[in-house]
Amino acid sequence: MVVDSKTERRERGLRRIREEIDWYKTTLKELDKLTTDETKLWAPLMRAQLEQYEKTLRCVEERKPLLASYWSICPEVYRAMDIHYFNVQGHHFQQSQARFVIRELEECDKLGLARDNCSLLRLAMYYIASGLMPTPTMIIHKLEPCDALLGLHEAVRTHKEWRDIPHYSLDPPYWEDDRTLDYYAGEVNGVVSFLEEQTGKKLDVDRLREIIKESNKQYELWAEYNELRRAVPCPHGYDLSAQLYPMVQIFWTGDPRCTAWLRDMVGDAEERVRTKKGWLEREKVRVIWFDVYCIWLRDLNAWLEQEWAANIVMDMSSYCPYTLIDTSNEHTMFKGLGKRTLCDQIMVRQVRGSADRLLSDLQRMIKDHKADAVIPPTHIGHKDQIASLGLIREVCRDAGVACLDMGMVDIFDPRYTTIDEIKDRLSRYLITMGLG
Numbered sequence: 182m183v184v185d186s187k188t189e190r191r192e193r194g195l196r197r198i199r200e201e202i203d204w205y206k207t208t209l210k211e212l213d214k215l216t217t218d219e220t221k222l223w224a225p226l227m228r229a230q231l232e233q234y235e236k237t238l239r240c241v242e243e244r245k246p247l248l249a250s251y252w253s254i255c256p257e258v259y260r261a262m263d264i265h266y267f268n269v270q271g272h273h274f275q276q277s278q279a280r281f282v283i284r285e286l287e288e289c290d291k292l293g294l295a296r297d298n299c300s301l302l303r304l305a306m307y308y309i310a311s312g313l314m315p316t317p318t319m320i321i322h323k324l325e326p327c328d329a330l331l332g333l334h335e336a337v338r339t340h341k342e343w344r345d346i347p348h349y350s351l352d353p354p355y356w357e358d359d360r361t362l363d364y365y366a367g368e369v370n371g372v373v374s375f376l377e378e379q380t381g382k383k384l385d386v387d388r389l390r391e392i393i394k395e396s397n398k399q400y401e402l403w404a405e406y407n408e409l410r411r412a413v414p415c416p417h418g419y420d421l422s423a424q425l426y427p428m429v430q431i432f433w434t435g436d437p438r439c440t441a442w443l444r445d446m447v448g449d450a451e452e453r454v455r456t457k458k459g460w461l462e463r464e465k466v467r468v469i470w471f472d473v474y475c476i477w478l479r480d481l482n483a484w485l486e487q488e489w490a491a492n493i494v495m496d497m498s499s500y501c502p503y504t505l506i507d508t509s510n511e512h513t514m515f516k517g518l519g520k521r522t523l524c525d526q527i528m529v530r531q532v533r534g535s536a537d538r539l540l541s542d543l544q545r546m547i548k549d550h551k552a553d554a555v556i557p558p559t560h561i562g563h564k565d566q567i568a569s570l571g572l573i574r575e576v577c578r579d580a581g582v583a584c585l586d587m588g589m590v591d592i593f594d595p596r597y598t599t600i601d602e603i604k605d606r607l608s609r610y611l612i613t614m615g616l617g
């Protein structure tokens with residue numbers, strides 16, 4: 182492990198952000214040369230990610246307030262207060278970083294962290310230790326849903342370069358009843374007080390209302406888009422649909438440009454459904470990827486499309502089970518934001534509480550999206566899902582769809598079970614189940 186000065190760490194982090202910025206600028210330039218309907222939908226995604234890095238760079242270079250937070254903790258509040266944030270746990274899993282991932286996983290191994298921990302979090306620890314993650318001026322932690330995340334929290338809280346940074350942690354109760362949500366609204370209020378104290382800014386409640394109203398529109402459009410994905414053949418491929426979640430919850434939360442992009446997504450999908458133009462020329466297999474999006478899934482997805490005419494029609498990140506937020510007053514807004522953070526988001530929704538929700542989501546996805554097969558990747562970090570595998574198989578059996586259980590994989594480390602091995606397993610399954 183490299184031991185170096187604060188300046189060296191800072192420079193290394195800045196160098197990496199600049200590399201990401203260059204990657205997005207080049208990609209955008211290439212996209213702008215093409216004018217297909219698909220590239221028009223990809224361009225705003227690249228722009229949003231580029232903007233994310235540019236803002237982070239500005240904060241570090243100009244030593245402005247920079248918030249490190251975990252995925253989707255009330256991003257509407259951050260936006261209403263005009264506070265830039267990056268996601269500690271996913272900062273290193275953007276499209277531009279796929280090219281570094283193997284090298285960095287190898288470096289991460291040298292930290293000696295347990296290999297059965299989720300590599301998403303192992304890599305976050307490596308990014309902090311090596312200085313590749315920018316050092317924030319304040320941190321807001323999420324203490325759910327998995328034990329691995331609590332491990333990351335401890336690493337962040339005690340790391341020598343990060344331990345003196347002011348931080349706030351939301352305390353997640355176990356239940357989801359009204360009393361719980363009232364309590365958690367208080368935790369969201371705590372987020373606001375913490376940010377006000379750290380930045381000297383004051384939350385303008387009317388501005389928050391405006392942002393939430395815009396983000397409500399985005400959730401409605403997201404749900405509408407998902408309904409269009411029920412069509413046979415499915416109008417779009419998976420790569421594109423997997424981007425709704427980061428756009429709505431991370432990059433352009435409550436931003437009218439995101440709403441416009443979602444309208445274009447819906448419009449394009451509507452037109453394709455109307456003209457029966459599927460993403461695949463001859464869609465043969467409709468797949469539910471029963472987990473979150475991961476970095477090597479793009480390759481696997483391309484292979485599924487080309488070799489098996491299989492389209493991933495739904496997954497856990499693209500699923501949209503969110504409740505619209507009542508904007509009548511401050512309490513209803515905090516309560517609604519709290520519910521999204523505590524109960525609705527990916528990972529949280531599937532991991533906390535009993536297996537009922539996991540299974541009913543799966544039943545619904547299979548039915549609504551007319552699935553032929555479910556792939557539960559059994560990610561090594563997802564002890565909860567591995568424990569529920571028997572139940573997942575049962576749901577698939579009852580619904581009459583194939584359950585293509587891939588054995589044990591690490592969805593963030595393609596070295597654990599190689600892509601070739603996964604392809605081989607899936608091919609055998611698809612043939613055996615008569616889907617090939």
Ligand code: SF4
Pocket residue numbers: 299300301302326327329330473528529532562563
């Ligand atoms: S992917 Fe799973 S194990 Fe990893 S942080 Fe998310 S919930 Fe935890």
